[in-house]
Amino acid sequence: MRTWMWLLPCLMPSLAWAETQVNIVGLFQGKAIMVINGGKPRTLAAGEFSPEGIRLVAASSDKAVIEVDGVRRELGMGQAIALSGKGAMAGSSSVTLYADSTGHHFADGYINGASLRFLVDTGASAIVMNSGDAKYAKIDYKSGTPVSVQTANGVANAYKVVIGNVRLNGLILNQVDALVMEGGSPAVVLLGMSALNRMEMKRDGIALTLTKKY
Structure with missing residues (x-):
């Protein structure tokens, strides 16, 4: 048990160093639904971490604040961001956008x-x-x-x-x-x-x- 408790804080930042794409597909007070690396939509409450090491700092019906390796980013509904290393923008040959309630991307x-x-x-x-x-x-x-x-x-x-x-x-x-x-x-x-x-x-x-x- 002590070994796993020691590994967990080290593991989460290392996962965030890989290139990660985060898409916001739902926003609520204190919660956000996001798609990470094209996976299934996942709901996070404020303060929670995803398995990839992405922390939802805060959320409202207008925006979500996420944190990766201590760097924070604000995203609105339907917005996406590619992260690599210390929360920097990652180079990529593709991007995935999610339609809003009116069907626009x-x-x-x-x-x-x-x-x-x-x-x-x-x-x-x-x-x-x-x-x-x-x-x-x-x-x-x-x-x-x-x-x-x-x-x-x-x-x-x-x-x-x-x-x-x-x-x-x-x-x-x-x-x-x-x-x-x-x-x-x-x-x-x-x-x-x-x-x-x-x-x-x-x-x-x-x-x-x-x-x-x-």
């Missing part, structure tokens, strides 16, 4: 290092973002090619640009075509076909796995 990612919210949209021919987000990502969109695009509200002005890099939980795409719309629409970045065509998309229930092809 959202993800937190980066464009040119700027943190932005994405929505998977197979109906968009390219990545589409508003001009405010483009400025935040340090994209000189007005040096791009002016184009007119058809939207639900009619014809709008936009600029065709090339994004240096897009990152979703470790999955990285370089030199991706995009459209920047003048104004505040769309409210989130649409992850359209200029990016999705470079990934294999696999649906399994509410899970959507994107795997980089090139």
